Amino acid sequence: MGLESQTEKSIYEKYNLKKVINASGRMTILGVSTPRPEVVNTVCKGLNEYFEIKDLVDKTGQYIANLLNVENAVVVSCASAGIAQAVAGVIVKDDLDLLYNLHASDKYVPREIIVPKGHNVNFGAPIGTMVGLGGGIVVEAGYANECKPDHIESLINPDTAAILYVKSHHCVQKSMLSVTQAASIAKKYNIPLIVDAAAEEDLQTYYQQGADLVIYSGAKAIEGPTSGLVIGRQQFVEWVKLQSQGIGRPMKVGKEGILGLTKAIELYVTDPRQETGQQMVTKMTPFIEKLNAIDGISARVVWDGAGRDIARAEISFDAKVIGKSATEMIHLMKQGEIAVYFREYKANEGKLDADVRSVTAEQLDIIYNKIKRIIQGAN
The missing domain is CATH 3.40.640.10 (Type I PLP-dependent aspartate aminotransferase-like (Major domain))
Known part of the structure; x- marks a missing residue:
């Protein structure tokens, strides 16, 4: 077993911790960021x-x-x-x-x-x-x-x-x-x-x-x-x-x-490595397009309300169609082997935001598939 696998086991398995996909941004509750x-x-x-x-x-x-x-x-x-x-x-x-x-x-x-x-x-x-x-x-x-x-x-x-x-x-x-x-x-x-x-x-x-x-x-x-x-x-x-x-x-x-x-x-x-807002848009465009193909979900690009060069995916849930509110979706996305965290500030409006700065394209696929499974009633 390689060093990386040993380290992963010592953290996630030794302490029985969930893996997390952080689509909420640089949040203290998830450890903020990953230094170089x-x-x-x-x-x-x-x-x-x-x-x-x-x-x-x-x-x-x-x-x-x-x-x-x-x-x-x-x-x-x-x-x-x-x-x-x-x-x-x-x-x-x-x-x-x-x-x-x-x-x-x-x-x-x-x-x-x-x-x-x-x-x-x-x-x-x-x-x-x-x-x-x-x-x-x-x-x-x-x-x-x-x-x-x-x-x-x-x-x-x-x-x-x-x-x-x-x-x-x-x-x-x-x-x-x-x-x-x-x-x-x-x-x-x-x-x-x-x-x-x-x-x-x-x-x-x-x-x-x-x-x-x-x-x-x-x-x-x-x-x-x-x-x-x-x-x-x-x-x-x-x-x-x-x-x-x-x-x-x-x-x-x-x-x-x-x-x-x-x-x-x-x-x-x-030597800045920050993604630009436009690079974020490019990364999440396929994710948004796939979400928009699901009945009861609409997604679009939104920009940071405080004026920073940060683009996010705003996801709206029609509870009448999918049978679940945004608040319920937030809860369900945190369950299971991999917990997915979104920005939850607009949940009362039936919306949540996905911040993709710390999310890879592969992780966006995991998020999409989890949303789809929840809506389809899969556990």
């Missing part, structure tokens, strides 16, 4: 060496900053930890007493974090929880379906610590101010702008648009190990780093994560 061999190799090397960790943090951060042409950067354990530590950083700054006692201190400092109401979402955990962990208080601006610059300006007061802008498909997209507009307000009132851009693909644009801190997931678009990245202005990133002695301690990232993400960013910038 070069990244895996760097992680392995990092695990087997010793470093002065502060030196490693500082020097990899500067290396990343140089790659991205930003002032400063730091690797953190994940994007949500980055939010909490960024909020704590702009509240605590370099106040050591507050750093050590943020959880219990009643010392007065500005703590209000203004968030567009349509950005106060649950991304797998609530944005408000991350803000609260960082010692902040969420203040919602505007309405669920609208936030204009004056909605934010009207809330700014001496207790305002920062503006938090969430760039995500989870958020309301229509009638929202832009990052540039938010940055203009932040500059006008001399308060920091934090942008949570966890799943975004452009590692420079929000910094260039005026954000003081920008947070990314290391494991999503960048395809690194489980980790996060915070980039931004020199002093603000230093305040985030300081949180390793405060709330950031239980969120610490290991040496392997630091080195693995640094390598992944280097590859992401110098």
Whole structure:
């Protein structure tokens, strides 16, 4: 038995785990992404060496900053930890007493974090929880379906610590101010702008648009190990780093994560392997055509609602024809030897989306055949 077969057995059979086809995208619940061999190799090397960790943090951060042409950067354990530590950083700054006692201190400092109401979402955990962990208080601006610059300006007061802008498909997209507009307000009132851009693909644009801190997931678009990245202005990133002695301690990232993400960013910038949206369309066109030949199913190409260059297959189920709702199909597709996961956000509309970035053409055939068997009543 070859090494690959032994490894497969040790994971799937030893722990009685299902195999998964990930048609939901870069989702935390499925392990996010699959790093390149070069990244895996760097992680392995990092695990087997010793470093002065502060030196490693500082020097990899500067290396990343140089790659991205930003002032400063730091690797953190994940994007949500980055939010909490960024909020704590702009509240605590370099106040050591507050750093050590943020959880219990009643010392007065500005703590209000203004968030567009349509950005106060649950991304797998609530944005408000991350803000609260960082010692902040969420203040919602505007309405669920609208936030204009004056909605934010009207809330700014001496207790305002920062503006938090969430760039995500989870958020309301229509009638929202832009990052540039938010940055203009932040500059006008001399308060920091934090942008949570966890799943975004452009590692420079929000910094260039005026954000003081920008947070990314290391494991999503960048395809690194489980980790996060915070980039931004020199002093603000230093305040985030300081949180390793405060709330950031239980969120610490290991040496392997630091080195693995640094390598992944280097590859992401110098040797991108991402499929374009049009390449995704080409890959899934035969899949869509076959689905459209099944009575009660219609499929089409849809583009990412947050403006990223990502094409997906939207699959609509006519429950009256196939006898099963989209919600039931989602459940049934997860059963059996191979679990298939879709994007489920539109299930109440009778639809689901297949994200093909992590799916091969052969796996699309498996998905099609499983859908067909379920509809035909096969087990």
